[in-house]
Amino acid sequence: MGSSLAGSSRPLFFCSPFNYYTKSSSFSSSAIHVTSSAVPMPSQHPSFEILGGASHRFLPSLPYLSRPYNPFPFIASNRHFETIFASFFRSLPDVTLRRHCLRTQDGGTVALDWVSGDDKLLPHDSPLLILLPGLTGGSGDSYVRHMLVRARKNGWRVVVFNSxxxxxxxxxxxxxxxxxxxxxxxxxxxxxxxxYPNANVYAVGWSLGANILVRYLGQESDNCPLSGAVSLCNPFNLVVADEDFRKGFNIVYDKALSKSLCKIFKKHASLFEDMGGEYNIPLAANAKSVRDFDDGLTRVSFGFKSVDDYYFNSSSSNSIKNVQTPLLCIQAANDPIAPNRGIPREDIKENPNCLLVVTPKGGHLGWIAGDEAPLGAPWTDPLVMDFIQHLEKTVKSSKTSSDSEKEEALHHVEL
Structure with a gap:
């Protein structure tokens, strides 16, 4: 349910109210070949499980999937080691961001981080990409930065949505x-x-950010203003994810994320001093697990009678069938935080707008594989870029055809 190990002590970035500066380095290496028992489809390598109602619609435009998934030797041999390695040692690209704090209708605030200077450098109709990090995550996370830099190099305007x-x-x-x-x-x-009214807008979400994104797509359905979206490491079924989150080594992630939540909470504890009713502020402030935090604060804030009620009704697995926007879902079969058994495969199969790609390995927000492994961008980034680039070309082509038809019709009317 979380982001990368947000509770780690790794210094992610230096910040001022408006700008962030970071440095990075990366190198590439060869890797071993891994296969699975997935049934091949056109343009698909057998090392992936690929399904979805949009498979034949999108697979021909994703040549990246015709190559095998090659996890990096040793590092990717254990899902927990891969998850932790990616969190602590993945390079952090150097980028300057300019922050805009958006005040919401209820008086809340979210921070939108834009690439500094893009307002002047990019045309106003450049495609726009919204990035949604995982639980407690933000624009300082390495997986977010890598995607941001890749999209920006391809001429996209990018904004990070910090909750x-x-x-x-x-x-x-x-x-x-x-x-x-x-x-x-x-x-x-x-x-x-x-x-940016002339731009086509897309979104990419990771972990809890992916869950929020897919729920948004489902609720907006036919009225969704996004032209496409990508979900990565989505826990999908939060009840199932919660069950696994409290078992074995996963307790380490649970403690790290709850520590990060408590840290954020304590910075703003004065806002919650007079909260009564079912709120349990001491439990939230000293939570030993994400479930404790959600029980003491989250589920009460949003009107749920219990934590299980909150998890059940907040699961994006319930939303897939209503998604009308082109959606690529990328999961790792061995993800310790977003369980493979929680993926709503049947609903994805039946939805003509959805495509699911499951890699044999990857951990949670790891995917240490491909040309930039082990310190560079996640294996998923080129696939995400290919998908949204394909959508953008399709949307632009469709708009051009539509405009031509309108001009021709107007011409006939004038005659």
């Missing part, structure tokens, strides 16, 4: 964000589409 309290975003009301709350997502999409 309330995340990425040093200020908290201005006694309410954080949650897996259930879509109000901030709607306001962010509305804001960026109004700011």
């Amino acid at each position: 309330r309290g995340c990425g040093h975003s200020p908290v201005t009301t006694p309410q954080f964000y949650s897996a259930s709350f879509l109000g901030d997502m709607r306001e962010v999409v509305s804001h960026v589409t109004a700011r």
Whole structure:
């Protein structure tokens, strides 16, 4: 359910209220070949499980999937080691961001980090990409930065959506964000589409950010203003994810994320001093698990009778069948935080807008494989880029054809 190990002590970035500066390095290496028992489809290598109602629609445009998934030797041999290695040792690209704090209708605040200077450098109709990090994550996370840099190099305008309290975003009301709350997502999409009315807008979400994104797509359905989206490491079924999160080595992640949540909470504890009713502020402030934090604060803030009620009703697995926007879902079969058994395969199969790619390995937010392994970008980044680039070409082509038809019709009317 979380981001990379947000509770780690690794210094991610130096920040001022408006700009971030980071340095990075990377190198590539060869890797071993891994296969699975997945049934091959056109343009698909057998090392992947690929399914979805949109398989034949999108697979021909994703040549990256015709190559085998080659996890990096040793590092990717254990899902926990890969997850932790990616969190602590993946390079952090150097990029300068300019922050805009967006005040929401309920008085809350989210932080939008744009690439500095892009307002002047990019045309106003450049495709726009919204990035949604995982739980407690933000624009300082390495997986976010790598995707941002790749998209920017391809001429995309990029903005990172830092949820309330995340990425040093200020908290201005006694309410954080949650897996259930879509109000901030709607306001962010509305804001960026109004700011760049001639641009096609897309979104990429990781972990809890992916869960929020897919729920948003499902609820907006035919009215969704996004032209496409990508979900990565999505826990999908939060009840199942919670069950696994409290077992074995996963307890380490649970403690790390709950520590990060408590740290954010304590910075803004004064806002919650007078909260009564079912709130359990001491439990939230000293939570030993994400479940404790959600029980003491989150589920009460958003009107759920219990934590299980919150998890069940906030699971994006319930939303897949209503998604009308082109959606690519990328999961790792051995993800310790987003369980393979929680993926809503049947609904994805039946939805003509969805494509699922499951890699044999990858851990959680790891995917240490491909040409840039082990310190460079995740294996997923080129696939994500190919997908949204294909969508952008399709959308532009469709608009051009539509405009031509309108001009021809107008010409006949004038005659």
